[in-house]
Amino acid sequence: MPRTPDPDADGLDTVPPPHPVFHIEQALLGALLLEPRHLDDVTGVAPASFSAAVHAALFAAIRSLPAPDPVEHATTTKWLDQVLAAARDQARGLSALYLQTLIQVCPSARHAPAYARIVEAEHSRRRLAAAAQRLMRTARDTSLPQRVAAILAEAEDLTAVVDDIAARFPPHPGSLPRTPAPSPSPSPVTRHDEEELDEERLLLATSTAHASKVNQMRWLTPGDFTLSLHAGLWQCLTALTRRGTPVDPMTVLWEARHRGLLNTGAKPKELLELLSGTAGSPEHWGERVLQRSVLMTAHHTGQRIEAYTDDPATTPYQLVTGSRRALADLSAVRARWQHATSPTPTNNPTRTRATAAPRAGPPRTTAPPTARNSR
Incomplete structure (x- = not known):
């Protein structure tokens, strides 16, 4: 009897959805790809700040290249091609289509600093x-x-x-x-x-x-x-x-x-x-x-x-x-x-300052005076 294919057998339904920050990272990268000048407004983030390796590679590529001329960037994909080529050194499966997707999902390039703050x-x-x-x-x-x-x-x-x-x-x-x-768990931290x-x-x-x-x-x-x-x-x-x-x-x-x-x-x-x-x-x-x-x-x-x-x-x-x-x-x-x-500190005896010897005076020619008898 032939086996009926199970639509859930591939396990795709069991893959957890990406965390919300994944979408924020997409918006941030889309803003930088759309208007690279906003990179100067993005502080506090580095490639390691991204949760996805492909996003880290893209951000590193964007940061490593000089920003293009705004007029030229608005009419050609030359700079985007350079970013794609540089990012593929770390993310070989990256495609130009994904870069376009990032640009499309970005609500506003001006909000890049806010996106960066969330990523941070x-x-x-x-x-x-x-x-x-x-x-x-x-x-x-x-x-x-x-x-x-x-x-x-x-x-x-x-x-x-x-x-x-x-x-x-x-x-x-x-x-x-x-x-x-x-509450403290009974984890075995001792033998x-x-x-x-x-x-x-x-x-x-x-x-x-x-x-x-x-x-x-x-x-x-x-x-x-x-x-x-x-x-x-x-x-x-x-x-x-x-x-x-x-x-x-x-x-x-x-x-x-x-x-x-x-x-x-x-x-x-x-x-x-x-x-x-x-x-x-x-x-x-x-x-x-x-x-x-x-x-x-x-x-x-x-x-x-x-x-x-x-x-x-x-x-x-x-x-x-x-x-x-x-x-x-x-x-x-x-x-x-x-x-x-x-270790218990040892109480060393306090070192006292040595008393200087009195200077020698001139030789006496008479007997020293005797002490008075107290009455």
């Missing part, structure tokens, strides 16, 4: 999205030897992109994005969940045994912990040490009772066992917990910024404001990380 804005959105994705990808990469250093380097690059967009589109009051911030929990347990146990170290670890906050129970126990430890109360598993248990931690299902015996198994130093395990917090914060920062860029209703001004707020959280945990890992 969408390019900024793509740049910001790519930087946020690199940040998240680095946060998930467990093969990196220095994960935090790599994360902070990507954060610097992302901040530079935001600053560049802010210079192009300065934010103004009230330019907060309306896109809901996504094993059980290993993370063990590190937190060891931190709590060693901090209970060496409570004097807790006050020196103010760079660690309850929000750095994976479990709310562990975060609550850390609050118990910091509260006890701040009040000068003796710290041991029993006093921590009693503080946990007052804070309602036993109402969450935690059993007293289990808490006592958790607080008794020590190994290593509190600083070591604290840095491990904080490192994971840096990775998780970086990943969530990338998620927030990506959500802003994915929302077509978000303006460039809102992208800048929202991205800076997201980066502020990463900057805060970065400052705590640098505080935790910086």
Whole structure:
């Protein structure tokens, strides 16, 4: 039995339509092909600003050729032929028909600067999205030897992109994005969940045994912990040490009772066992917990910024404001990380200025006067 051809079998209906900026790029190129003199009015865009490779090749060709004489350009296609020949070096499938299409779809050549501004804005959105994705990808990469250093380097690059967009589109009051911030995803930015929990347990146990170290670890906050129970126990430890109360598993248990931690299902015996198994130093395990917090914060920062860029209703001004707020959280945990890992400064004794020896006076010929006896 012969097979009936399916009109949708070629898959053309599944090809997504071009983004709106694609049509804006066509209008901009059509304006420049129609009236090349408007190229002087177009600023802030480069070949890389275009979303389509053929458009990037055409813009590069237009920019590389001297503008034609307006009278000659109105009567001949000489300059258009030169543009086509130059652009074909990068886009071999480009045809003269497509150039004519670009000219026809352009509503007004005088609006070229407005079209260019839109193209620049969408390019900024793509740049910001790519930087946020690199940040998240680095946060998930467990093969990196220095994960935090790599994360902070990507954060610097992302901040530079935001600053560049802010210079192009300065934010103004009230330019907060309306896109809901996504909740942190359970993306695996660390190795094993059980290993993370063990590190937190060891931190709590060693901090209970060496409570004097807790006050020196103010760079660690309850929000750095994976479990709310562990975060609550850390609050118990910091509260006890701040009040000068003796710290041991029993006093921590009693503080946990007052804070309602036993109402969450935690059993007293289990808490006592958790607080008794020590190994290593509190600083070591604290840095491990904080490192994971840096990775998780970086990943969530990338998620927030990506959500802003994915929302077509978000303006460039809102992208800048929202991205800076997201980066502020990463900057805060970065400052705590640098505080935790910086070497403790040594207090060198202050060098005092040497007292000059008194000058030698003339030799005495009489005995020095004696001090008066106080009455």
